[in-house]
Amino acid sequence: xxxxxxxxxxxxxxxxxxxxxxxxxxxxxxxxxxxxxxxxxxxxxxxxxxxxxxxxxxxxxxxxxxxxxxxxxxxxxxxxxxxxxxxxxxxxxxxxxxxxxxxxxxxxxxxxxxxxxxxxxxxxxxxxxxxxxxxxxxxxxxxxxxxxxxxxxxxxxxxxxxxxxxxxxxxxxxxxxxxxxxxxxxxxxxxxxxxxxxxxxxxxxx
Numbered sequence: 001x002x003x004x005x006x007x008x009x010x011x012x013x014x015x016x017x018x019x020x021x022x023x024x025x026x027x028x029x030x031x032x033x034x035x036x037x038x039x040x041x042x043x044x045x046x047x048x049x050x051x052x053x054x055x056x057x058x059x060x061x062x063x064x065x066x067x068x069x070x071x072x073x074x075x076x077x078x079x080x081x082x083x084x085x086x087x088x089x090x091x092x093x094x095x096x097x098x099x100x101x102x103x104x105x106x107x108x109x110x111x112x113x114x115x116x117x118x119x120x121x122x123x124x125x126x127x128x129x130x131x132x133x134x135x136x137x138x139x140x141x142x143x144x145x146x147x148x149x150x151x152x153x154x155x156x157x158x159x160x161x162x163x164x165x166x167x168x169x170x171x172x173x174x175x176x177x178x179x180x181x182x183x184x185x186x187x188x189x190x191x192x193x194x195x196x197x198x199x200x201x202x203x204x205x206x
Contacts, residue, residue, distance in 0.1 A: 007037045025055025041068050059089035078102050093123035101132050112136045134166045146170045161192035177205035
């Protein structure tokens with residue numbers, strides 16, 4: 001089948017697929033993704049729920065419902081749906097990564113860390129989870145663990161500015177000014193908006 005020319009055509013095709021097979025969770029899911037593309041959040045939400053009703057193990061649909069909750073500023077709702085995602089499919093890295101992110105936003109560092117550790121255990125290339133975990137370790141005062149985690153992120157993507165920023169902060173905490181300077185300079189060069197107090201702090205190491 002030729003590729004849809006635009007979102008409207010894609011949605012029309014998915015609506016036809018749903019009409020011909022209303023019990024297919026994937027068709028409901030695909031339709032919901034198209035509706036999300038047009039920012040029709042309420043309609044997309046209904047289709048994601050229909051997808052789950054047809055296919056209860058469709059973990060991606062729970063994650064998308066979490067995303068809609070987050071878009072509405074509902075962190076607890078986002079957390080709820082991502083917990084459902086990891087219950088519906090064991091080892092679902094994206095769900096664990098989102099749980100960790102939301103727990104950190106809610107200030108629950110103790111809950112965030114094990115979720116993020118699971119996320120990278122299930123997906124060792126999950127860049128965002130490494131960064132969030134490095135942040136969580138930093139907030140808990142686990143400086144060495146934070147550095148180790150950020151270095152893994154940079155191994156995966158050497159020009160990942162957020163990881164360089166996190167390393168700069170962690171090395172400053174350790175009193176290793178030269179390394180802090182190197183990584184914060186890298187973060188600035190890569191376009192990251194490093195906190196002004198950090199930039200001021202590292203000047204003495206130049």
